[in-house]
Amino acid sequence: METAAFCQDExxxxxRCRRGSREAFEAVVNRYMKDAYRIxxxxxxxHEDAMELSQEAFYRxxxxxxxxxxxxxxxxxFYQILRNLCFTHLRRMRLRxxxxxxxxxxxxFIAAQGDWFDPDAVTERxxxxxxxxxxxxxxxxxxxxxxxxxxxxxxxxDQIAKVMFCNKGTVMSRLYHARKQLRELLDKxxxxxxx
Amino acid sequence: MxxxxxxxxxxxxxxxELSQEQKQDLEKHLQTCSDCRxxxxxxxxxxxxxxxxxxxxxxxxxxxxxxxxxxxxxxxSLGWMLFGIAAIALLxxxxxxxxxxxxxxxxxxxxxxIGICALIGGLAILxxxxxxxxxFFWSHDxxxxxxx
Numbered sequence: 001m002e003t004a005a006f007c008q009d010e011x012x013x014x015x016r017c018r019r020g021s022r023e024a025f026e027a028v029v030n031r032y033m034k035d036a037y038r039i040x041x042x043x044x045x046x047h048e049d050a051m052e053l054s055q056e057a058f059y060r061x062x063x064x065x066x067x068x069x070x071x072x073x074x075x076x077x078f079y080q081i082l083r084n085l086c087f088t089h090l091r092r093m094r095l096r097x098x099x100x101x102x103x104x105x106x107x108x109f110i111a112a113q114g115d116w117f118d119p120d121a122v123t124e125r126x127x128x129x130x131x132x133x134x135x136x137x138x139x140x141x142x143x144x145x146x147x148x149x150x151x152x153x154x155x156x157x158d159q160i161a162k163v164m165f166c167n168k169g170t171v172m173s174r175l176y177h178a179r180k181q182l183r184e185l186l187d188k189x190x191x192x193x194x195x
Numbered sequence: 196m197x198x199x200x201x202x203x204x205x206x207x208x209x210x211x212e213l214s215q216e217q218k219q220d221l222e223k224h225l226q227t228c229s230d231c232r233x234x235x236x237x238x239x240x241x242x243x244x245x246x247x248x249x250x251x252x253x254x255x256x257x258x259x260x261x262x263x264x265x266x267x268x269x270x271x272s273l274g275w276m277l278f279g280i281a282a283i284a285l286l287x288x289x290x291x292x293x294x295x296x297x298x299x300x301x302x303x304x305x306x307x308x309i310g311i312c313a314l315i316g317g318l319a320i321l322x323x324x325x326x327x328x329x330x331f332f333w334s335h336d337x338x339x340x341x342x343x
Contacts, residue, residue, distance in 0.1 A: 029261070033258065033261050033262075034252075034258070037253070051264075055264040059265050062269060120251065122249070123249045123251050124249070132244055147245070150210070151246060168212075172206045172207050173203045175203075175210075182241060182245075
């Protein structure tokens with residue numbers, strides 16, 4: 001997540017951002033845009049929304065950059081903005097879809113809510129990988145988040161605990177429940193043949 | 196410790212995140228518990244598959260345009276802010292001038308003056324009310340309270 005040179009200069013660059021320098025903020029964006037996009041993609045499941053939400057998160061971060069204390073790193077703080085935006089977006093989407101359905105179809109919708117995970121977001125589309133990606137879309141937001149940070153961002157438990165503001169034990173517990181649910185969803189989809 | 200207590204540790208074991216002591220403790224339990232051993236293997240396979248899934252990267256030209264998308268938002272927010280301030284100032288000035296002209300015009304009847312003044316006063320109250328509501332929501336914006 002960090003490159004050594006940027007990490008050393010980050011405090012100075014952020015200081016310039018606080019004074020309103022757009023050039024400095026552009027450097028921050030260039031450093032973190034791919035991470036931000038990948039996280040948003042993992043949380044909302046499609047390219048267009050991920051691009052839009054990650055850009056919106058940077059925009060809001062710039063407007064509030066003075067709230068980031070001098071000794072803090074940018075990314076854990078920015079991550080909170082991004083995840084809140086993504087979760088709000090998902091809540092709105094669920095609400096829109098649920099309210100558009102007849103009353104008795106609500107349960108079927110909940111079961112199929114991973115459908116908005118775009119199959120094209122995954123490279124090398126094998127049946128199993130595709131099933132796993134769709135199963136990720138059916139996880140709860142918090143479970144999807146922990147899987148994303150561990151597998152797609154390759155963060156250690158300590159790093160995950162830092163960005164999720166919890167302790168290492170909670171990370172382990174959440175990962176257990178998330179992976180258990182993933183296995184159950186895959187079993188349901190593939191009839192247990194995948195393992 | 197029961198099997199339930201060891202479940203979470205299975206994750207740390209597979210991800211190489213346990214302390215030496217926790218690792219030895221879990222390995223000792225695994226030697227005697229076939230359920231946990233079976234679960235461990237199931238999770239091992241899941242992790243192997245999940246690690247193989249990679250997300251598609253957007254084309255390079257989209258990264259070149261990325262900052263532009265943010266810059267446009269910043270520029271537009273400044274534009275809207277200036278537009279809003281100017282519109283409020285002009286509305287206040289126009290309203291004041293209109294009331295002043297109306298009150299000093301001897302050709303307009305008293306009742307009409309009262310009616311027009313009440314209309315302008317009502318609009319002003321509605322405007323202030325909406326503005327106050329917006330300011331309240333802005334000050335309670337969740338992103339202002341983001342932990343840092």
